Amino acid sequence: MRATVLRNGPSPVSASADSIVEVRGVSKYYGSVEALRSIDLDFPRGKLTSLLGPSGCGKTTLLKIIAGLITADAGTIAIDGKYVSTPGPERAFVFQDFALMPWATVLRNVAFGLELRGMDKTKRENIARHYIDEVGLAGFGDKYPHELSGGMRQRVGLARALSVDADVLLLDEPFSAVDEQNRRKFQEDLIRLRTNQNKTFIFVTHSIEEAVYISDRIVLLSPRPGRVSQVIEPQIDRSVDPERIHRDKHYLDTVEEIWQGLKQYVE
Amino acid sequence: MTLFGYRVPMMASLLVWCLIWEIIGRAHLVFLLPPLSEVLAAAVHLVQTASWQNATITTLRAFVMGMALSILFGVPLGILMGRVKIADDLLGMWVNIFSSAPLSALVPVLMILFGFGERTIVAAVFLFAIWIIVLDTRAGVRHISPSLVEMARSYGASRRALYTKVILLAALPEILAGIRLGLIRGVKGVVIGQLLVAIVGYGALFETFSRNFRMAEFWALTIILFAFALLVAQLIEQAEAKVEYYAGAR
Amino acid sequence: MENSLRAERGAVSLASHSGWRDQSILLRFMSIALFAGAWEIAGRIPVSFAFPTFSDTMVAFVKLVADGSLPTAYLSTLQPLLLGVVLSAFLGVGLGTLCGLWRAGEWLLIPVFIVLQAAPVAAFIPMVTFIYGIGMTAKTLAVMILALPVIVLNTYKAVRNVNESLLVMCRSFLGTRWQTVAKIILPDASPVIFAGLRLGVAAGFVGVVLAELLITPTGIGDLITFHRSRADYAEMYATIGSIIALSTLTLIVLQWIEIRLFRPEKRGA
Incomplete structure (x- = not known):
């Protein structure tokens, strides 16, 4: 298996060489419900990172905290080393319901x-x-x-x-309201766009296949409370024909591995 | 009830307005506006008089009859328009016109057709209330999912059962919403009718009070009327809340 | 408050019921012909000595237009109506927006307008005459008393229930408070505001006719009363029919203008 598992468990990760977004100790409560528990994450510049997890794991909450649309109860967000708590010109958001x-x-x-x-x-x-x-x-x-x-x-x-x-694009389940055929086409286009644009993408999804297909890094979140359970870097060659990626052994193995990890959280 | 969370601030601000009313009244700033306390005293006195009690009975009777007629005719007409396309095509335009037309202009016609009496008031209530009931019933029937009707058919529902057990009940939330709006319009109809006829019920009382500048009683009557209108709307809203649970499930 | 939120559904559904305008011209003519035919037959029977036929009413209408009495009456009726509706529109949209954006204003004013919309405010019309006499002012006020509450409430509800995801979108793209109001809240609220304005215009017609029937013997109201007293029933019906037709036409024109000027996204559809 070529997918590299960087770490297990919620221990803090050391910053990779060049990370543009740094999340430190972010926690969030909704009333008495603990949505996120002390999240530490780094998002490398120019990469596409997916936040993946079952519903209730706080992935959208984390994305909106990074966007400055929701305030965290504890912890900090830094973009290029500057602390932010409100929306800013260096980040742009793509909404699940389009918001047109x-x-x-x-x-x-x-x-x-x-x-x-x-x-x-x-x-x-x-x-x-x-x-x-x-x-x-x-x-x-x-x-x-x-x-x-x-x-x-x-x-x-x-x-x-x-x-x-903006340097950072935040995408909140952008394809969840898009039908299956269009989603496949859109995913292919996104891969192409990402190589052209040289931007950092943070992508929230609940689809394992989608995350493995498009991501450089996948952050697995576990629910109740939301914590980082695993970070995976699928080593998939995306220069080949997209049809072949879906049949690629590494692709299928990574999907299966993530599913085995997430299965326990599905009722 | 979440309703309560809203009612409290609403009531509170109305109390502020009552206070302002009292102050303006006491200061004699506006000649036609006596202090609220005086108006309330007049209201207590008014409800004990025979003339008010008779007027109330007349008004209520006309209101109830007019409303009963408009529901009796409005709901079937709405169902017909919702189910039969040709009926909808031919009648839809007129129902729409009458639902927003200045119907008060028609009250003089009612007066010559039905005489200067209670029948005119009943007709006015009917005319004001029916159109919105038809429109909302039609909308309710239109919104029924076709698969629900197909389900009833596939299980062999008779025509009668289809209408009474499926369509009427499925459209009930909208029908009740229509009836509530119809009730509010009906109250306006009864008041406008009585004001124009001016010798029946509250209209006659308004006429007497304003002609003789008995302002405290005029305002007392207004408050009673307003309270009645709000009470009616509130009661229907509670009935609506009861059918809400399955309205939400659709 | 729950009450008021429901009222909007009525207002909005009223607007959406207007789908009949899409139907074919033929059906509309059939519908009119059916109505006129039923009226004609009822008048011929006759159902009442005070029920003229459709044809008599149309003849009377032409006569009233020709002898100038109908145009003169409309001149006197439409002035306070127009003034009252325009004042109510500006005041109502302004107050409604203010109450939608500003909690203290909402708390103080909205309950009053909820009461005024649910209650039969027509009872105030005789009162207005006592204060302002029987002139233009009293009629204008009668229009405003009826038109203002529905305009304020619709505007308020539209502004309060603005699409949450567009607000978030505007915030994420760094919109200021003022930009949010001007570029998101008001455009998003405008369909319901326009529905409120149409309901306000309809209520204004009721107000001006009531004022003229009840207190100030001028204009259309006077024409109705006058012909009734002389038992010229065809003329009376013609006058009443004309005001109902005018109010309907006004509402249709308003909707057409709204779609032409403000709703480019609906124009093609």
């Missing part, structure tokens, strides 16, 4: 982050057009979200996040 404005065209939706920053209209629309092409929506700029399929809507959400030129 139904009254705005694709173009305006994609340019919205720049519009909020006060960039002038021609300039921001040029940038937006570039990223609309980049995510494969060329020619759809004047459409409204309700005219698009779920997969296309999420591409709009991704283009919006790309266009603000």
Whole structure:
């Protein structure tokens, strides 16, 4: 098995050579429910890291804490060494439910982050057009979200996040509201995009196959309370035909290994 | 009940307004607004008079009859429109027009058709309340999942059983919502009808009080009426809460 | 409060019921013909001495327009109606937005408007005349008393129930408070606000007709009362029919304008 298991158990991990996001001792309670217990994690620059776990493991909560959308009860988040507790221009979020404005065209939706920053209209629309092409929506700029399929809507959400030129992209189960065929296509596109864009991706998912397929690193979270149980680096060669990855032995072995680890948490 | 968490602040702010009313009344700032305490005293006095009791009975009777008629006709009409396309096509437009039209303009017509009496008031309540009941019932029937109807058919439900045991019950939450809105409109209908006819029930009392500038009694009557309208809406809301559990499960 | 949240469903469902406008022209004509036919037959029987036929009513309508009495009456009725509705729209949307965004305002004002919307405020109309006489002011106020509560409440509910995920989205892309209100809350609330405005206009028609029937013998109300007293029933029905038709047309035009100007996403659909 070539998948490298970096560590087991919740012991703090030493920072890898170049990590852009550092999570230290983050805990979160919802009332008396302990959602996250003292999470320590580093996210390497330019890599795609997945937060994977069964429902209730706090993976979305952790992502939203990194995004500054939820405040942690304890612990710190540092981006490039600077502590943050609110949203900032170096991070951009892609929402599970797309969060597109139904009254705005694709173009305006994609340019919205720049519009909020006060960039002038021609300039921001040029940038937006570039990223609309980049995510494969060329020619759809004047459409409204309700005219698009779920997969296309999420591409709009991704283009919006790309266009603000943040270093870290936070994706909260971006494909969960997208149908199976579109999801496969979208995953392939995401792998391609990641090589082009040189950005750091943090990706929340509950699909083991999805995590293994697209991630450089997978952080396994266990539920109640949410803790880091394992960090896995699947060594999969993504330069080959995507169809072959799904039949690749290492791919299948890694999926199986993670499933064996997670099985105990499934009722 | 979560309702309680909301009611408390709401009541509290109404008390503030009552206090302001009392102060304005005491200061004689507005000639037509006596202090609230005086109005409440007048209300206590008013409910003991025979004229109020008679007016209340007349008003309630007209209201109940008008509402009963509008539910009796409105719900079947709504079900018909929800199930039969041609009925919906032909009637939908008119139900929509009447549900938002200035029906108060029709009260003079009712007066010449039904005379200057209780029948006009009953007709006014009916006319104000029925359209929203039809619309909501229709919407309720439309929202029933087709598989529920197919299920009833596949288990051999007769036509009668299909309508009484499946469709009526499945649309009940919307029907009750329609009836609640209908009740609020019905109260407006009874008041507008009586104000325009002006010799029946509360309309006659309003007329007497305002003509003779008996402002404390005028306001007392208004408060009683408002309280009644809110009470009716509240009661139906509780009934709605009872069917909510399966409305949520759909 | 729960009460008020339900009321919105009524308002919204009213707007959504307007699907009949999509149906074919033919069916709409059939529907009108059916109505006119039923009216004509009922008038011929006749069901009552005070029930003119449809054709008599239409003739009376043409006559009223031709002799100028209907246009004159409308001139007097529409002024306070327009003024009252415009004032209510600005005041109502303003107050509603304020209450939706500001908890103290919500606590203080919303219960009052909930009471006013559920209660038969028409009882106040005679009172208004005592204070302001029988002129334009009294009529305008009558319109506002009826139109304002529904506009305030719809705006308030729309602003309060704004799409949570869009708010989070705006925050994550660093929107300021002001940008959130202008670019997310108001656009997201606008369909319900427009529904409230339409309901407000409908209520305004009720208010102005009531005021004219009850207290100020001018305009359309006076025309109705006058023809009733002379037993010109066809003229009376024509006047009443015209105000109902006008209010319906106004609502349709308002919806059309809303879709044309403010809802580009619905235009093609």
